[in-house]
Amino acid sequence: MTASISTIMASLAKCSQPGSGVTRLPFTxxxxxxxxxxxxxxxxxGLHVSLDDAxxxxxxxxxxxxxxxxxxxxxxxxVRNGGRFDGAMGIILxxxxxxxxxxxxxxxxxxxxxxxxxxxxxxxTTLIGSRAIAGSFDMDVLSYxxxxxxxxxxxxxxxxxxxxxxxxxxxxxxxxxxxxxxHIEQGPIxxxxxxxxxxxxxxxxxxxxxxxxxxxxxxxxxxxxEKRKDALVAAxxxxxxxxRLATESNxxxxxxxxxxxxxxxxxxxxxxxxMTLDIRFDNDASRDQLGEDITTAMVAIAAEHGTEIVITKTxxxxxxxxxxxxxxxxxxxxxxxxxxxxxxxxxxxHDASAMADLCSVGMLFVRCREGISHHPDEMVEEEDMARAVxxxxxxxxxxxxxx
Amino acid sequence: MTASISTIMASLAKCSQPGSGVTRLPFTxxxxxxxxxxxxxxxxxGLHVSLDDAxxxxxxxxxxxxxxxxxxxxxxxxVRNGGRFDGAMGIILxxxxxxxxxxxxxxxxxxxxxxxxxxxxxxxTTLIGSRAIAGSFDMDVLSYxxxxxxxxxxxxxxxxxxxxxxxxxxxxxxxxxxxxxxHIEQGPIxxxxxxxxxxxxxxxxxxxxxxxxxxxxxxxxxxxxEKRKDALVAAxxxxxxxxRLATESNxxxxxxxxxxxxxxxxxxxxxxxxMTLDIRFDNDASRDQLGEDITTAMVAIAAEHGTEIVITKTxxxxxxxxxxxxxxxxxxxxxxxxxxxxxxxxxxxHDASAMADLCSVGMLFVRCREGISHHPDEMVEEEDMARAVxxxxxxxxxxxxxx
Numbered sequence: 001m002t003a004s005i006s007t008i009m010a011s012l013a014k015c016s017q018p019g020s021g022v023t024r025l026p027f028t029x030x031x032x033x034x035x036x037x038x039x040x041x042x043x044x045x046g047l048h049v050s051l052d053d054a055x056x057x058x059x060x061x062x063x064x065x066x067x068x069x070x071x072x073x074x075x076x077x078x079v080r081n082g083g084r085f086d087g088a089m090g091i092i093l094x095x096x097x098x099x100x101x102x103x104x105x106x107x108x109x110x111x112x113x114x115x116x117x118x119x120x121x122x123x124x125t126t127l128i129g130s131r132a133i134a135g136s137f138d139m140d141v142l143s144y145x146x147x148x149x150x151x152x153x154x155x156x157x158x159x160x161x162x163x164x165x166x167x168x169x170x171x172x173x174x175x176x177x178x179x180x181x182x183h184i185e186q187g188p189i190x191x192x193x194x195x196x197x198x199x200x201x202x203x204x205x206x207x208x209x210x211x212x213x214x215x216x217x218x219x220x221x222x223x224x225x226e227k228r229k230d231a232l233v234a235a236x237x238x239x240x241x242x243x244r245l246a247t248e249s250n251x252x253x254x255x256x257x258x259x260x261x262x263x264x265x266x267x268x269x270x271x272x273x274x275m276t277l278d279i280r281f282d283n284d285a286s287r288d289q290l291g292e293d294i295t296t297a298m299v300a301i302a303a304e305h306g307t308e309i310v311i312t313k314t315x316x317x318x319x320x321x322x323x324x325x326x327x328x329x330x331x332x333x334x335x336x337x338x339x340x341x342x343x344x345x346x347x348x349x350h351d352a353s354a355m356a357d358l359c360s361v362g363m364l365f366v367r368c369r370e371g372i373s374h375h376p377d378e379m380v381e382e383e384d385m386a387r388a389v390x391x392x393x394x395x396x397x398x399x400x401x402x403x
Numbered sequence: 404m405t406a407s408i409s410t411i412m413a414s415l416a417k418c419s420q421p422g423s424g425v426t427r428l429p430f431t432x433x434x435x436x437x438x439x440x441x442x443x444x445x446x447x448x449g450l451h452v453s454l455d456d457a458x459x460x461x462x463x464x465x466x467x468x469x470x471x472x473x474x475x476x477x478x479x480x481x482v483r484n485g486g487r488f489d490g491a492m493g494i495i496l497x498x499x500x501x502x503x504x505x506x507x508x509x510x511x512x513x514x515x516x517x518x519x520x521x522x523x524x525x526x527x528t529t530l531i532g533s534r535a536i537a538g539s540f541d542m543d544v545l546s547y548x549x550x551x552x553x554x555x556x557x558x559x560x561x562x563x564x565x566x567x568x569x570x571x572x573x574x575x576x577x578x579x580x581x582x583x584x585x586h587i588e589q590g591p592i593x594x595x596x597x598x599x600x601x602x603x604x605x606x607x608x609x610x611x612x613x614x615x616x617x618x619x620x621x622x623x624x625x626x627x628x629e630k631r632k633d634a635l636v637a638a639x640x641x642x643x644x645x646x647r648l649a650t651e652s653n654x655x656x657x658x659x660x661x662x663x664x665x666x667x668x669x670x671x672x673x674x675x676x677x678m679t680l681d682i683r684f685d686n687d688a689s690r691d692q693l694g695e696d697i698t699t700a701m702v703a704i705a706a707e708h709g710t711e712i713v714i715t716k717t718x719x720x721x722x723x724x725x726x727x728x729x730x731x732x733x734x735x736x737x738x739x740x741x742x743x744x745x746x747x748x749x750x751x752x753h754d755a756s757a758m759a760d761l762c763s764v765g766m767l768f769v770r771c772r773e774g775i776s777h778h779p780d781e782m783v784e785e786e787d788m789a790r791a792v793x794x795x796x797x798x799x800x801x802x803x804x805x806x
Contacts, residue, residue, distance in 0.1 A: 187625030204624060208669060220658035220681045221607060221750030222590035223774060225650040232659055233646045236639035243636045247628040255623035256635055257669045259662070266611060266660045266679040276669040278623045347624030371626060 005385040013084035021081040021376030026117035027155040045099040053165040054132035055116035063109035068175035073113030083378020097392035130354035135170035178360035188371035196384040198342040200363035204280040208315040214308040217271025232270035234305035282345035326362025333394035337387040408788040416487035424484040424779030429520040430558040448502040456568040457535035458519035466512035471578035476516030486781020500795035533757035538573035581763035591774035601745040603766035607683040611718040620674025635673035637708035685748035729765025736797035740790035
């Protein structure tokens, strides 16, 4: 009798620092324990297992001579006190699909990749393993330090890796068929539609800004309301404008996630507010338009309140489209387990975002409970994971490397 | 030739920790230096000077035998990087008025009090000297510590005081005519009306609240706008309601001065916001009404956004009315220097707030530049200080202790 998928996920979740939920950071004992468990599952699937020098655990199944390789997988790490499905499920489900297909020949090689880091919790960088394979890893990052003063280079060396070999992991000159990632949705759409899986059309583009609003700090008891230049009143009107414009944008998302008030005293009118803005959309033109609408509104609001505003764009990433053939093949395969094909955009980044620099990417989302993730309550039902394995198997069986 | 008042204020401002503006905390070397300068000025005015065991420097001019005593004065301390007028001017101007009246007999005794602390910057308490005299000093406060771990008791002892004698400073069984405090307005009203001085009608009552709003923290990229329970969006609507209701209240002031967002990350929808609310009004019924209007609006806004709200009242102080006779006498005296009597309410606390527990209080506000205080740019013109001295002299000459 085979263990249920939920049992496997629960066992893997025990590779964690103490505390609620899962805390598994890259290049730690917990990472090593997780790799040992994943290695055993990979070997059971007949995969040849190796650890590359960026810390990605690679389980390879050979194909016919000269055939291209399909890459699959996701990240082994979690946020602090996170869930057991985010990342880990995208490693386990392909292994289980390949276990079932162990004795069936496929016209391509397959590798399941268990990337060391996607959450960026331990070091101020992310996507270490996928960037190494995509040829976009920046070697300067090796000198970044964690909160204990350990550099990424030291952490990797202690883990038994030779980080100086990372440039040799670049697969840009290999025959790669593409990268397919299974991931929990981390949102409520599939649950709302009562569908177990969905096909990702694209990974949303993102723009990030910092906004600094300067008014005049003064005594809360002595300045009449009409004489104030309250930076927090201006900022509050901006937060509402962000919310309203994103809601009206038909698909865009915009969030003020960080906000700080200065001097932040009960009896002082706020003189300055610094805040962040994160804008996402599944197409670049709409994201640009929403960003322009929001920043225009902010400038007008600042002026109405007699406050100064400085808006700085700190980050911008274009939409990552998913490959049309992968989408079509995943959609066909999904009809094995549900009556309709559900397509949706991913608002979050994934290893697929980095892998898109190397090859075509496809993503399959699995329904989660109440859209909760990055939390101990993160939950995917056994039945939905089993369905996703069926979809992957059908996808693998139908995929034609020459088309 | 006598030094200008501005020169005296500038000299006193040198009794400060290094840095911009004035930083003079109680029971420090800077306090000692300031007391030495004030003592010299008091002696020049013919006052008998002593330091009481709460740290109040007392300059006394005797009256006829058995006559009551008029108390005047303000606090010697400043906020960090504050101005040179807040507090200090209310000590110097009465001394200068009494210097001019040195050879004129008055039918009452006068004491000028230089209180050690009103700003509450060094220790988590305030109004030490005025509460001692008013008989409302809480001896438990002596065990409070400053940021260096020095207790108030230790600080007072190092300053040469015997804090155990504080209960003996209580003047409730003495014949006190009242307490009159001169202070910079710390607001823009007198400047706007082009008037050098104003008569304070009352010191505003204050209610303070903490407000905690709980929504649902989640991924900024994956949750559609219409599915969010964003605590910061709800809080922003509340900040605007506070501002609008206070503006419409005709004289009330309400301020959200502190606000914190959790988890406060660029890519996470805010799950919780904690903020403060400070409400002031020059009459208690209106303040109660404004508080009720605001909290009712907050509860409705929280519900509209599907968020939870907890509102806690943390502090409440009723209006302190100024004495009608003092108001009338100060108003008459002010007509020496300006055509009209200007009456206004004080939105800030003062030593007079504590002295009101002991006796009738009166306050004279002096115009400042652009309403700025608690800042190195705090400014009162020489001419306005000279006018205030004239008002005080006229007030002292006209005051009838039997009326």
